[in-house]
Amino acid sequence: QSVLTQPPSASGTPGQTVSLSCSTTDTNIGSNPVNWYRQLPGTAPKLLIFSNNQRPSGVSDRFSGSKSGTSASLAISGLQSEDEADYYCSAWDDSLNGWVFGGGTKLTVL
């Protein structure tokens, strides 16, 4: 069981905006920035958002991140069929002295 909680699934229709959540009850982890990774089917994960809301070069501005307290969100606007993927949040755990991931959310575009 992950210390970062993500809903196992989410869905939306093309053009819609969807929001994926990531939360923790651990204030240790909750005080650290959250990063988001996207894993397209059969491929390696790729960085989507870092430090809560920063987009790496080359990532579409349809993706945005936010964080409030011990909860973070990834918003995807203008949903496209190619956005079907697994989305993982991750943060540093000071107690573990290591990184933790959420269980991942499988996004389906209907």
Place this chain on the structure above:
Amino acid sequence: EVHLVQSGAEVKKPGESLRIFCKASGYTFTAYWISWVRQMPGKGLEWMGRIDPSGSSVTISPSFQSHVTMSADKSISAAYLQWSGLKASDTAIYYCVRHAEFPTYHFDYWGQGSLVTVSS
């Protein structure tokens, strides 16, 4: 351009040893940490540990400690993940990832993954 190229798929028997590699290019290998991430079949991502290639200091998650070792060879810009006694439960895809610089240290580049299958 940064690239992390990993070794190919492996099929091993329980109890056998294995070392997989991650070859880095396009940046100064010793300037960035490398971590390994496991993904068991149909499951999520698990951080296993990291190595600082500049001095080879290693931090391994308690979940994996005493079962894997991590090393690096600066001369060829390669990181390694090694097992001395594989179990069926080690069947997974293993990714090497590069950490961004201080202060974020997020995983900015990922290798393509190495599939390890352990079966009798």
